[in-house]
Amino acid sequence: MKINWGTGIVLAFIGFITFILYFVFRMSTDDRANHDLVTEDYYKKELTYQQNLDASNTARDMDAVLRIEKSSEGVTIFFPEQFDPQKISGRVSLYRPSNKRLDTDFPISLSKTHLLIPDNSLVGGRWDITVDWQYEGNTFFHKQKLVY
Structure with missing residues (x-):
């Protein structure tokens, strides 16, 4: 044929x-x-974008910038030493872009000027760390990408 x-x-x-x-x-x-959305509440988070920018600018203006370091024990978030740790409140969010089941949120409770996130709660790879915290009526915001 x-x-x-x-x-x-x-x-x-x-x-x-x-x-x-x-x-x-x-x-x-x-x-x-994995075909999940980036975050479940995408539109709700976008509405607070300007508030986050204002809180970041407030942190910079008041010299309240956080420092995030990784160590053998885990990830340590250092808060400004001029602030009383007992008066700091807020929330830390750990976001894993590759797997939403690893995302965690927890409240900030300090007795010292630093917060340790233990090594056993982190898997190696990229993390987006967001710290939304308050001190004496002022709201501060810090966001950082970290490869652990």
Whole structure:
């Protein structure tokens, strides 16, 4: 049986379309690929964006910039030493872009000027650390990317 060039082009298109559909189906049903949204409350977080910018500027203006360091014990967040640690309150959010099941939030409770996040609660890789904290009526915001 002899195939002319028109039939060959049609068969090539059908083969290409089948190839593309196979990969679309395969990637949409694969359990190893994670297709989650970045965050669940995306629009709600976007509404607070200007407030976060204002809080970051307040922290810079009042010399209340945080320092985040990694060590063998975990990640340590150093708060400004001129502030009384007992009066600092707020929330620390650990966001893992590659796996939302590893995301955690916890309240800030200090007895010293630093907060230690233990090594056993962190998996190696990239983390986005967000610290939203208050001191004597002022709100401060710090966001940093960290590769652990």
